[in-house]
Amino acid sequence: MAKSSNQKLKLLYLMKMLLEKTDEENTMTINEMITELGRYDITAERKSIYDDLEALRSYGLDITARKSKTTDYFIASRVFELPELKLLVDAVQCSKFVTHKKSNELIKKIESLASSHQALSLHRQVYVSNRVKTINESIYYNVDRLHAAIAENKQVSFKYFDYDIKKEKVYRKSGNRYTVSPYGLSWDDENYYLVTFSNKYNDFTHYRVDRMSDIELCESSREPLPENELFNIAEYSKKVFNIFGGEEVTVKLQFDNSLVNAVVDRFGKEIMIGKLDDDCFYIWIKVAVSSTFFAWLSQFGAKVKILSPDAVIEKYKSNIHDILAQYE
Known part of the structure; x- marks a missing residue:
């Protein structure tokens, strides 16, 4: 009875083994498929396997045959290609808000979208970096x-x-x-x-x-x-600088020409840039003035300067003075 029941699942097991075991570098012959099906107590003849492969192709599976001394079969394309899966694994691994436990669970699921051989290359990436993760599993x-x-x-x-x-x-x-x-x-x-x-x-x-x-x-x-x-989440995020709030003010900033990329990365390509001289440019930007905004400016040292308004200049000077005071 059990063998007969498994026999009805032959097409599903055939699809499962092709997805799990084959890719362009790893193939299966008809005889190997018959042997593998035997592990599930399923008997099969060569002709029935050919018919099953055609049925799976009609269903949408991209099964390719490669002829040499034998005829080898493999899954030629999938919903996600290997480079795309690597990108997803990297994104999960780099995401601070996903805990280590949940990262490992998600990466295991991503691995299941590749063949078992390809999954090994994804699994190795789990150990590439030891990033700080959130401790809140929920x-x-x-x-x-x-x-x-x-x-x-x-x-x-x-x-x-x-x-x-x-x-x-x-x-x-x-x-x-x-x-x-x-x-x-x-x-x-x-x-x-x-x-x-x-x-x-x-x-x-x-x-x-x-x-x-x-x-x-x-x-x-x-x-x-x-x-x-109108609520624009991207514009809101730009203004509050890493989501730390403060009084919203229009500020004029001067930058060294070498910082164009940093400005575009922070504010987007739509930001209006004006030329001050051969070495510097300026922008007008509406931001939430806060310690985080000042920290962002400070990373550029003398290559950035607040031009206006005076109140923001004084706050920035006071912020720098408070930091220096700790070392006096």
Whole structure:
């Protein structure tokens, strides 16, 4: 009875072995397929295998035959090619917001999209770098819930916490829940942030997703944006500089010509650039003035200068002075 039942699955097992065991560098003959099917207690004749291969081709599997001393068969193309899978593995491995445990689980699933031989080259990449990862395992599911709330136009409630020096959670608002209207998720500086809007404050704010817990979708709909207000998550992320807020101000900045790439990377190709002289250019940009904005400027040393407004110049000077004061 068991053998007869397996016999009905012959086509599925044949597809499984071709996907798992073959690629352009690794092939199977008809005799090898018959032997492999025998491991599943399935008997097959050569003619039936030929018919099955044609059925799988009709189904959409790209099965190619290569003739030499024998006729070898392999899967010639897949939904994802090997370079694409390597890119996905790298993205998962480099993602700070995905924990080590979840990274390994995702990479295993990505490996299953390749042949077992190709999967070895993907598996080796897991150990390429030892990056800092989030320690909040639930972020993977938090992101999914938040996407669902945005799609369904619902408010969400959650608890929000920080870590103390013992790396233990300390909940804000004494553990009371936040209720917000989610309008976007931004992946910035290797962290996920939820961007929300409040009618009470008539402004957007943001929360680190890995610092959120006990997320629930509410029955109530999101607070609507003001009339004619258009929300652009990319523009919002640019203004707040790595999602650290501050007073929004239009600033004129001077840069050495060698920093054009850095400016375009930060603000996009649409940024208007003006020539100051043969060595420098300037831009006008609306940013949230904060310590993070100043830190971004500081990395360029004397190759960047704030030209206006005076209030921002004074804040930057004060920021530098406070840092220097620690070493006096």
